[in-house]
Every structure is written in C-alpha cells, then in structure tokens.
Amino acid sequence: QVQLVESGGGLVQAGGSLRLSCAASGGTFSSYAMGWFRQAPGKEREFVAAIIWSGDHSTYADSVKGRFTISRDNAKSTVYLQMNSLKPEDTAVYYCAARTDFPTTRRRDYDYWGQGTQVTVSS
Numbered sequence: 001q002v003q004l005v006e007s008g009g010g011l012v013q014a015g016g017s018l019r020l021s022c023a024a025s026g027g028t029f030s031s032y033a034m035g036w037f038r039q040a041p042g043k044e045r046e047f048v049a050a051i052i053w054s055g056d057h058s059t060y061a062d063s064v065k066g067r068f069t070i071s072r073d074n075a076k077s078t079v080y081l082q083m084n085s086l087k088p089e090d091t092a093v094y095y096c097a098a099r100t101d102f103p104t105t106r107r108r109d110y111d112y113w114g115q116g117t118q119v120t121v122s123s
Helices: none
Strands: 003-007 010-013 018-025 033-039 046-051 058-060 068-073 078-083 092-099 117-122
Touching: 003 092, 018 033, 018 092, 018 117, 033 068, 033 078, 046 068, 046 078, 058 068, 078 092
Parallel strands: 010 117
Antiparallel strands: 003 018, 018 078, 033 046, 033 092, 046 058, 068 078, 092 117
C-alpha cells in the first residue's frame, strides 16, 4: 500500500511559479509511474502530467505543456511538479497519483492517490 502526501500549494499571482511535491511511502517508489491531476470547482478531475518510473519519459496535457515540468527523485521517493507562468485557469486542487505500470493520462488507471493540495492563481 502506497501513501502519497502532496505539499507546496498556495496563493500566487498570475505569471508566478510554484513547485508541488508529492512524498511517497509504503511501497517501492521507483517501480511506480507517477501522475499529477487537478480538479477545479464544479469540474471533473483532469490529467496534468505523468512520468515513467525511471524519469526518462514524461507526458503533459496540452494546457500545461511548456509551462509545467514533472520530475522525480527516486532516492527521496518524491515527485515534483514545477509550475511556471501560472494562469487563473490553473486554479484547482492538485493531486498526485501512482500506478504500477506505464504512465497514462486516464484517472481510472491510477491505484493510489494523495489528499490534494490547493493552488490558487489570482489575476
């Protein structure tokens, strides 16, 4: 059983940056693909980014490509989401997720979820 704990959310002005972290415990972190998803009020949870177990390959939603970067440190059992050039439409609760296979963009494919961290971008 894997436990995931996100941190790093907060309030930032448009154009600013934040780095989210997700610390994992209770499993073999280096064997998991990791993903970030987000959910805005009144909307469904949507894919943001995902990274393969080795960190060699990542994929992004079109809405964040070129602005967000996902990375991982297997020695620290942590995955990161660096968010630059933030926009008000990036406001959401951000969740990290893990699965024991290749990364996908589908929410239903992920087995473990964190509790989320709030990101608010003011205009």
